[in-house]
Amino acid sequence: MERVLRAVEQVPRGCVVSYGDLAALVGIGPRQVGSIMKAYGGNVTWWRVTNSYGDLPAPLLERARETWAQEGILLKRNGLGCDIRRYRADLDALAASYERAVTDLP
DNA sequence: CTAATGACGATTC
């Protein structure tokens, strides 16, 4: 759980990753990432985590829109999310900084 | 212990 939140914090501004991306990175199932985000995601940059289509559930998208606009993330045609192919963070770089962040723990 | 439950994902029709 701690690891998931740590991973989220490594996603650069103006980028997004999918639940599945984080799941693979941390080594759990995508649904677990979703559960964790629901419960504890409020304290991190949750708006940079979408499903594999770049979408967010309606109520969340509503809250993310402002921030997305600030970070330069534009909405997709259908308005359900962003074009993840364009904004998805570099997964190798993400993995790198994630590893660093978890090993540097006290 | 079993059963239901998801901020999910890939596939199929």
Added chain:
DNA sequence: CGAATCGCCATTA
């Protein structure tokens, strides 16, 4: 494009 289906697995009831 949308809807249905199945696999997934920690958490909760």
